[in-house]
Amino acid sequence: MLSRTAANLFWMGRHLERADTAARLLDVGQRITLLPNTASGYQNEWNSLLQASGTATLFAKKYGEVSQENIEEFIFFDRQNPSSVLSCIEKAREAGRIVRTALTSQVWDALNVTYQDLRKLEKTPRGKLDTASLTDFTTSHTSTVRGAINATQLRNDGWHFMNLGYGLERADATARLLDVKYYVLLPRIEFVGSGLDTYQWQVILRALSAHRAYHWAYGGDITAGRVADFLILNGESPRSLITSLYEAVWNLEGIAKRYGETVPTTARDKAREVLGRLQAHDIDMIFDEGLHEFLTWFIGEIGTISTLVHEDYLLGGS
């Protein structure tokens, strides 16, 4: 397979997942601002969410004032924000168009329809849109694309590259959302275990569509330790770090098996190593080490794996 084709499939997966994350971020922020809370009003929460996606500076420069409308516009529709839903969907669709022949017509249809519908949404007066419908729009459309991929794509190296993109992006996104919660939203230690703390964990779970799943898995009260366990180490949780990384490893192994020994496997080796270290942790160890420190390490490792994927496969060995 051409390196460029593989790169487009990989980034198509990443951008679709990233669009999903942006929509979920909007949802988290929205719910947190509904809480009658904190001393400094809701500005801080939004700001920390933007920091999580690495776009706070861009937002401050362009809009200045934090308002519901500005935030929605920025996270959802703004083309200058590279992580906005519209930017990500556009990039995913463009990548898909370039490698049209590597996609089934069902996948292309789903992707193209997502884009066309989003363009229509863009022209809708903002007063007629609410945050919940924007989030729903995104998650339902990206699920349709995902479903078409799983139902119709050939299980070849291209499929692995797409799913590798999804897996790495998802691992990265969950880690960032968790980090926002723990490090930014709730900086003062006396809040831990307070009602506010619990509410915020709930919001994170909801944003990850994992609210009910959590209850099935753990029952009882929501505590920081359990939620973190659910989102980091639980192999049944579909968006946990361990599940996402496991999928990445699985796809990298699929590629390595297909390509044989002449093609380097540094990405696979690194991913295996990180997975091994993740498996060696329990949640108490992570909290002892410091959740923020742990997540920072993890996000760095995901970045390294992505770089190695490029070096092993996407540059074409020249």
Add this chain to the structure above:
Amino acid sequence: MSYYNEMYEGSRVREPYARLSQWVETMPADFRQMKQAEAEALFRRIGITFAVYGEGGDPDRLIPFDMMPRVFEQAEWRRLERGIKQRARALNAFLRDVYGRAEIVRAGRIPARLVYQNEAYEKAVVGVVPPRGVYSHIIGIDLVRTAKDQFYVLEDNCRTPSGVSYMLENREIMMRMFPGLFRGNRIEPVDQYPDLLRRTLESVAPAKCQDRPTCVILTPGHFNSAYYEHSFLANLMGVELVEGADLFVDGEFVFMRTTQGPKRVDVIYRRIDDPFLDPLCFRPDSMLGVPGLMDVYRSGGVSICSAPGAGVADDKAIYTFVPEMVRFYLGEEPLLQNVQTWTLWKDDDYRYVMENLPDLVVKEVHGSGGYGMLVGPKSTREEIEAFRAKIEANPGNYIAQPTLALSTCPTFVAEGLAPRHVDLRPYCLCGDRIELVPGGLTRVALREGSLVVNSSQGGGVKDTWVLSE
């Protein structure tokens, strides 16, 4: 002016159209509209759209598809086929000659100026003989018909003729929408074209290639208006669709960048023009090509289809000499006629053309796509005078031809079936053999009375049938 109607002779239906005529006559109007909408939806879903240069508007426009097929009977087709193959052989012989000893120039049969001062003549490949001596591997020959047995060649396309994806898709869609029609008529298939094309390309692999040759299609990228066709062909042929940046030169070979490391490429079917092939050899600012490609080509490490420099054979000035090429190289009389052509750099021709502008068609020598031309009988006096001024400024840039009575084929229009003018572009493949699939692209001028069939000028397309015996 009276026009040859492909379907009717007076009120009598010509033999090849007999069954079609029944099909049309029994078709209810609402059914036709439904089918037309269905065809359009199919085209849009498959993604066959084209971009019209510099017009703005919808970037994903559809070429209008007409459901009424254009039909040839076997004997008519055989005659055409012989003529097309003959012409293809002569054009390749000419290219071999002008990049070698240029016997035809020495013999005084073609003026040296027209060859050596031609923009498409590539000094960089003089003396380089491509595998099997083939320069142009896909030749699209545009034909028009004026009477039952009278066909004229309008122009030859020796570089990278486009449109073959329409030939294939038109057939695909007709078969899908009207299977009954194909059961009732015995129609020669065209869907072997992608396989034939791949075989043709493989047959001209360089001698240095020992294994089964690796072929690729080189596209300028997904912003190009013909990108759909490039990816369509790559898909059907089972070859990679590459951009310049996917290829690189290492030593005496060309490689593509793959997920499994560099892979050698033996044959490049390029859909980019000569000047963009290699920034080290041609335009230094080109980002589309592959640096060093021409060195590899010249040393026989890779084949390029069509070969660089092949364009010198399809220029409108060289065109007038193609019948001469047939006689000179093949020792045969040409089976297909050229349209009578006046070349405006000759004094006599110039005088005649300027006196008869309202009756003639005048074209730029290097123009294409129906742009920069004057159709005298269809133009106002002002348009004619404006064009006259352009000719006077640079006579050597123009040729003129009589306005041909292009045949018409019944075509679905708002009011029902009406005659519209058509042409035909068959695609001739030249490798170890010369082959032609039975069919081609029929283009139709949808505007009433219009003689310009180009898609950029309101033309549409039709499925083209060759009936078997």
